[in-house]
Amino acid sequence: MAYLFPVRPAVVSVSGLILTGLICLAHPPVAVGADPVQHSLFAGSLIQPDDKDGDILRRFEVQLFSANQSHFFHVMDDTRHGCPWPDSFGRTGPTIGLESVQPHLVYDYNDHAYLIALPPLVVALPENIEPEATWEQAEWHMTAIEQSSLNSIPAWIVEARERRGRQQTLTVDAANGITLRAEADVFMGQGDQFKLTLARSSRVPLEPATSDKLAALQNELVTLQTTLKRRPDAHLSELSARQIADVAAVSDRLKSLAAGTPLEVLVRHIKLDLDQQQKRLTSIANRATKLLNSEPPPFALSLLDGGKLESETLKGRTVILHFWDYRDTPLSEPYGQTGYLEYLFNQKKHMNVTVVGVSTNPDLQSRENFSRGRRSARKLAEFMNLSYPVGHDDGTLLTAFGDPRETRGQLPLWIVLTADGKVAHYHAGYYEIDAAQGLKELETVLADLLKAK
Template sequence: MHTLLLLSALVADPGIESLTYQGELSQVERGQQTAVVKEFTAECFLSEQAGAVNATTLIQESTSRLPWAELVTWQSSVNTTDLAPAFGYRHMEKLYAVTGMFPLLASPEPLQKGLEWKSGPGSFEVVGEEMVGDVKCWVVESVTGPARKHQIFVQQDRPVVERLKQTVFMGQGDRFELTLQRTKSEVLPAESATKTLNAMLHLQAMKESLERDPYDRTADITPQSTAVAQEQIEELMASVKGTRFENYVASISRDLGNRAQREMEVSELRDKFVGQPAPSFTLTQLGGEPVPAEDLAGKVVVLHFWTYQEKPLEQPYGQIGYLDFLATRFRDKPVTVLGVAVDNRLGTPESRTAVVRSIKRLTSFMKTGYEVTLDTRNALNQFGNPTRLGAELPLWVILDQSGTVVHYHSGYYEIDNQRGLKELDELIADLLEK
């Protein structure tokens, strides 16, 4: 049964227990732990129904945070496919979602010494029992990949993790150790439990409506998801009032407000440029020569301002794969697609070589065919530079055959399964028919 339905069935008897965990992430070098590089707190709300234990987990972290939609997760002890709680850690300039094997450990049958089972890529074995504080626990050893060995201490009377020691790898085989310990537990009073259950139901309904990609938990909240959340935020704030989710939802509300303000300012910037002749700008080819004016004259021009760095490389890679698909589709038409690399190192010839080398490695890896140029003369600023408003690259600008700006968009597009960047595809096709 779906976790949301299980929770719904509990409304008449909402016995809920709150567990608090303290977690630390340490990097391991030459077999020895170094200093702790990340600390976080997790509060889990447990309920039981029809022999299953259900858990709602809220992660609290202050640095390198994951998008707010990923800080709350739902699990059931009878479902091994539920998303585990995760926290963010930035390593080698890349944000990782580090998942923890808690607060529940699903197994095919009740734990006992000698029990072995497999789940996905992982193998599990109950190797013994041990007291953790005053709690009797089963000691479960797990292997989820090469050198990925973990110890999970599970309460003997229920499938709840008491302590955890987990191996994590990031970057190019850099090893970390995640340790976790339950530090507190309390049964919520009936009134508080009822409010908490209502809050969890509303939170889960909103998260499901966002349709997040479960395989890309570091992805930013999309404009489409932002719009969905804005429609629900007032009702959600009312539902969490007086619960331990109140501060979390208040942070969501602040983020949505900031995004709305930023979108309004970017919209004003868009209105300033669209319908007007493009400002004077110059782009530089990777070899150092300016892009010839005849490459742009009388053509539909697509400008894609982005970092074009090979590292850190994170999905969706500036959507350059979809842009390349678009460029290929119109390669026999009077259409010029130009990537524009934006990088502070372009300001000096000494560091420019490293930028060009990085661009070439990226385009080779991604197998892109359109030309990537350098913004050495502040072309991004000529087009308003929405990053000054807190918006993120890429910036997409389309000029028609007369050099007029007809499209201006900051951020990512929704992708059509058949046509990729459908909005741009349709716009270019319309311009070519004129």
């Protein structure tokens, strides 16, 4: 995962990753019965410059709902490859901290998932503003350039810079601070430069009844977002079983509140995604049921240090097989979970528990790219100080257990084998991390197995 500029906390260390929470406490609920909501719609583009007008890589829209100095956004990014719905909405504005989800895109460039923060939708213009006035907003240093107008709306041209050199040019409504137009520099890859543009296309007041429904809906959505506890660097749409249950519990209420409002499109997307995620969960559960208490076929792995690991040598031990790509670049989640897995390995190995990492990096199955794949896995193992063995085969072992990606799931895949070599646990995707207990669900599985010995 790579950040262009913070859209959540600017923290990327494994130990320092902060889960989003307390949003509702930090940003009080919008009062139902408040002033009518002003609905602004923005159109934007992510552009790769060329000799002409540039190549548009992504088009998107943003909704902004403003009332009583409170602002709520919804980013309508690419539904398949863009910002997942749980991270596409939230409170925004000059007083909202970076610990909250803020408007951003998700764009994949050269196998890296980039979180691209949008320019501020609302700017806190100083009182008695004059040209060359300066102030700070979030991590941006703002400078008023000159008075202007856009579509007969009095405005200020504002330049924004941050300490790493990125800059934005904003045209801001002089009356309310809402951005009318913006252009921002974006860098991805090895310093490749792109341009992001944003322009307000409409602004209309909503009917009082619609405003009341929206206020209640926004409160429900922010509460749900807090309950989900998504990672600060989340860029995939996959939800855990607990998160899916949390969404299902409020789905009907969201649908009722959203009916006839501009956020109905968001709630329809939530319901569609919920249906797909429930099907994925059912498919994984069915696969797990078939595998439980079965014996996998014998296997042999080529280890990163050049040795071999054969399944026969694991007999008599409780084994955790962890299927993941084990690449050092792009260094994206769930790489941090290997750190928790290493900790678990060191805590449990005296109980005859072992961990085996199985790299699914396609490079390791290619004669031309084999050296690159092994080098990448070694770098990751060194970076994470992994002492458990990591190996690979030709993909046969993953196929035998069932690749979750074939049923809309995601790696990693976690398999726990009993001491007599039978499958005791099958889990596809991330584990939710408990700050105090790490891989709590996996710890519970192991505890039950060891207790039953």
